[in-house]
Amino acid sequence: MTSSKEDYLTTRAKQIEKKKKLLSIVSIVSLIGSAGFGVTRLINYASQSHQPAIVSTEPSLQQQAQGYELVLQREPNNQVALEKLSLLRLQLKDTKGSGELLEKLVKQYPDRQDYKVLLEQMKKQQGKSDSVDK
Template structure:
């Protein structure tokens, strides 16, 4: 009987090893198959030309920022930061006439700031030269 028990154990061990190999192979195919199915759409998407995204122009961004500062000034007419930023934005938008009003208010609020006076004088001088 001892011989048949050993044969049974050897046979049983071979069956278990064979099943382990089959499960390992099936698992590997499943893993690689799922990886391939996940990678293919990514590769297809990367190879397709991307549509041009309409980005807002710099001018429209500046105009939106200026509107934001105008809203702040409606609530707080003496907000010096908003006045300064609004005047700078209007100068960047080449709206010198629009920049004069906030600068005049800044000069009234802060007569000690010479830079506000100098910029205001330069803008008024440029306006006078361009109208001639």
């Protein structure tokens, strides 16, 4: 009876060894496959030119300004559109256009000190730039 038990144990040990080898082979193939996939993606990425895109904000500012101008065509006294458009024109270096909008805002909302202060600062800045230009 010990002989059949020993035969069973040796047979079972051989089966376990075969399964371990098979599992090892599958694991190695999987590892090599995933590493190969990663390397090919890396090579493809490196072969493509990746230069940073330089995006100008001015066209975007122009588009935003046009949008606010359309709003003002429908609603000439829209406070938000007047305020945003004046700020956009300042960013676009259109101080004259921005000043006109701010003057309109000051007339419509005389209690808003921020509009008055911004208009005064702009006028001072224009005065400085006019004296430098002469």
